[in-house]
């Protein structure tokens with residue numbers, strides 16, 4: 001099983017390293033053919049405007065849409081969250097409108113370009129997550145199908161999930177936080193072989209023949 005990490009711009013190498021640290025193979029995605037055979041995809045932090053241009057320049061939009069539609073996990077951090085949002089403040093066109101949320105880019109303003117905070121993400125257990133925020137977006141609306149995974153103390157939403165799509169406003173990969181990546185790897189394995197894990201046995205007969 002391999003997880004793709006979009007590598008056209010931004011902080012992709014930290015995701016590669018985080019997956020390596022938990023024994024998960026990755027492939028850096030710059031061209032459509034790099035998506036062949038991946039079981040999940042990370043959209044890293046960086047500059048979402050630059051990323052959206054490069055995604056279109058290299059013909060990555062349609063194959064990423066197909067991967068998402070197949071149910072493979074898609075995990076966006078920071079700029080990646082912006083790319084996954086249905087609505088972007090200022091009326092920018094969405095890129096992959098897979099999350100029924102509105103995001104505001106650079107929501108913490110000039111005074112507070114980057115900061116770190118600890119908060120609970122109940123889905124990941126009782127130990128709080130240490131989040132690194134760098135010119136981060138904020139979710140200012142989440143639709144009814146969106147699970148809010150984390151909020152700051154002031155109530156602002158910083159992590160969400162809608163089915164196979166997860167997004168964080170912060171960078172877990174810059175804080176030695178591996179639980180999101182473990183979750184993505186588990187979801188990817190489950191996507192490859194729905195008979196495993198969670199008790200959803202769509203293809204019980206495939207268990208004996210699985211290769212991973």
Ligand code: GLN
Pocket residue numbers: 044045046047048049077078079080082105106134135136137
């Ligand atoms: N400010 C960037 C944007 O709006 C995101 C920053 C990040 O990914 N760390 O695209």
